[in-house]
Amino acid sequence: MTTVSAEWWPDVQPEAARRLMLAGVESFAKHGFHATTTRDIAGAAGMSPAALYVHFPSKAALLFAISRSGHEQTLALVENVLARITDPVERMRQLVEDFVAWHARRHTIARVVQYELNALPEEEYRIVAKLRRRIAQLVREVIAQGVQADVFTVTDQHVAARAVLSLGVDVARWYGDRVRETPEALGREYSELVLRMLGTH
Amino acid sequence: MTTVSAEWWPDVQPEAARRLMLAGVESFAKHGFHATTTRDIAGAAGMSPAALYVHFPSKAALLFAISRSGHEQTLALVENVLARITDPVERMRQLVEDFVAWHARRHTIARVVQYELNALPEEEYRIVAKLRRRIAQLVREVIAQGVQADVFTVTDQHVAARAVLSLGVDVARWYGDRVRETPEALGREYSELVLRMLGTH
Numbered sequence: 001m002t003t004v005s006a007e008w009w010p011d012v013q014p015e016a017a018r019r020l021m022l023a024g025v026e027s028f029a030k031h032g033f034h035a036t037t038t039r040d041i042a043g044a045a046g047m048s049p050a051a052l053y054v055h056f057p058s059k060a061a062l063l064f065a066i067s068r069s070g071h072e073q074t075l076a077l078v079e080n081v082l083a084r085i086t087d088p089v090e091r092m093r094q095l096v097e098d099f100v101a102w103h104a105r106r107h108t109i110a111r112v113v114q115y116e117l118n119a120l121p122e123e124e125y126r127i128v129a130k131l132r133r134r135i136a137q138l139v140r141e142v143i144a145q146g147v148q149a150d151v152f153t154v155t156d157q158h159v160a161a162r163a164v165l166s167l168g169v170d171v172a173r174w175y176g177d178r179v180r181e182t183p184e185a186l187g188r189e190y191s192e193l194v195l196r197m198l199g200t201h
Numbered sequence: 202m203t204t205v206s207a208e209w210w211p212d213v214q215p216e217a218a219r220r221l222m223l224a225g226v227e228s229f230a231k232h233g234f235h236a237t238t239t240r241d242i243a244g245a246a247g248m249s250p251a252a253l254y255v256h257f258p259s260k261a262a263l264l265f266a267i268s269r270s271g272h273e274q275t276l277a278l279v280e281n282v283l284a285r286i287t288d289p290v291e292r293m294r295q296l297v298e299d300f301v302a303w304h305a306r307r308h309t310i311a312r313v314v315q316y317e318l319n320a321l322p323e324e325e326y327r328i329v330a331k332l333r334r335r336i337a338q339l340v341r342e343v344i345a346q347g348v349q350a351d352v353f354t355v356t357d358q359h360v361a362a363r364a365v366l367s368l369g370v371d372v373a374r375w376y377g378d379r380v381r382e383t384p385e386a387l388g389r390e391y392s393e394l395v396l397r398m399l400g401t402h
Binding site for chain 1: 231232233234235236315316319356357360361363364367368371372374375382387390391393394395397399
């Protein structure tokens with residue numbers, strides 16, 4: 001359990017906070033945010049409810065930590081691709097590979113992040129929404145760059161960007177232990193589908 | 202309220218049962234299945250808990266009615282396209298249009314159907330899983346037909362079929378009142394994206 005939480009949230013300290021985030025992800029994914037109590041989460045993490053409040057003032061604060069971290073990780077992944085690669089086709093290929101692989105590998109986190117957005121308090125929602133808009137904007141920029149360079153043929157850049165992100169996000173819904181492809185292999189297959197969808201010649 | 206429920210479930214009788222299904226969809230979508238009580242649902246439908254049990258023996262039975270109907274409607278829509286159209290490109294075009302438009306128009310039902318699958322009791326899950334496999338199989342058959350006719354170019358037919366369905370299903374996650382495209386317009390845009398993804402020349 002320690003290993004998983006350290007792998008998922010390398011930046012979060014102390015270990016008890018990560019343990020609570022892991023228990024939160026698992027409980028929210030299984031029962032939904034509203035049906036989960038802080039007592040359930042503390043129990044799953046092997047802690048007392050009082051110990052939970054040392055790290056997170058509320059159940060919503062825990063959800064926010066999970067959601068913000070998930071969005072920051074995917075934004076970082078996109079920004080990292082853009083920093084390393086300049087060609088629009090190769091940018092999109094790598095972006096889809098990494099985005100899809102992340103949603104397959106972290107499908108439980110991604111489900112909680114995506115399906116419990118409405119459970120975030122207003123101000124926390126705004127912070128997360130800003131991260132989401134930034135991710136969408138970067139994907140639109142890569143598409144616009146490819147259209148400009150005449151390597152993508154796209155009727156509606158907004159719709160195309162949304163479809164690219166949608167394909168990636170939905171991987172979290174259906175991916176699981178019984179899927180034969182590794183996250184990386186799936187990422188490569190999806191990047192081919194997306195490049196075709198964007199009309200690369 | 203009567204109008205919506207009659208439009209969503211034209212085959213369900215009496216009206217009280219439809220009213221409970223509508224209240225169930227709205228409550229499950231908002232709070233999740235596990236955090237919703239039969240008392241909540243009955244109250245939202247303007248009925249007593251006892252009156253709910255006249256129509257549905259349990260909360261799970263109500264979820265099953267919603268889930269089965271949703272899957273039957275989407276399967277019927279796919280079968281209807283296959284019965285009317287024989288050309289694989291036109292089949293896929295119409296299939297995606299109708300499937301996407303359904304998931305946009307019925308996004309609240311579709312969310313409950315997709316995200317609460319694991320809340321179904323075992324036997325009910327098996328019935329729904331059979332409908333899901335049938336839908337996926339029909340989509341694979343259209344792709345296979347197009348590959349056979351040399352109008353689709355697809356590396357992995359299984360992955361491609363899953364991506365087509367995934368794009369459609371995920372519409373339910375993000376579609377809402379603030380989206381500018383009508384369900385029908387979105388269906389047409391997505392069918393173009395999918396046909397490209399399948400390598401139509």
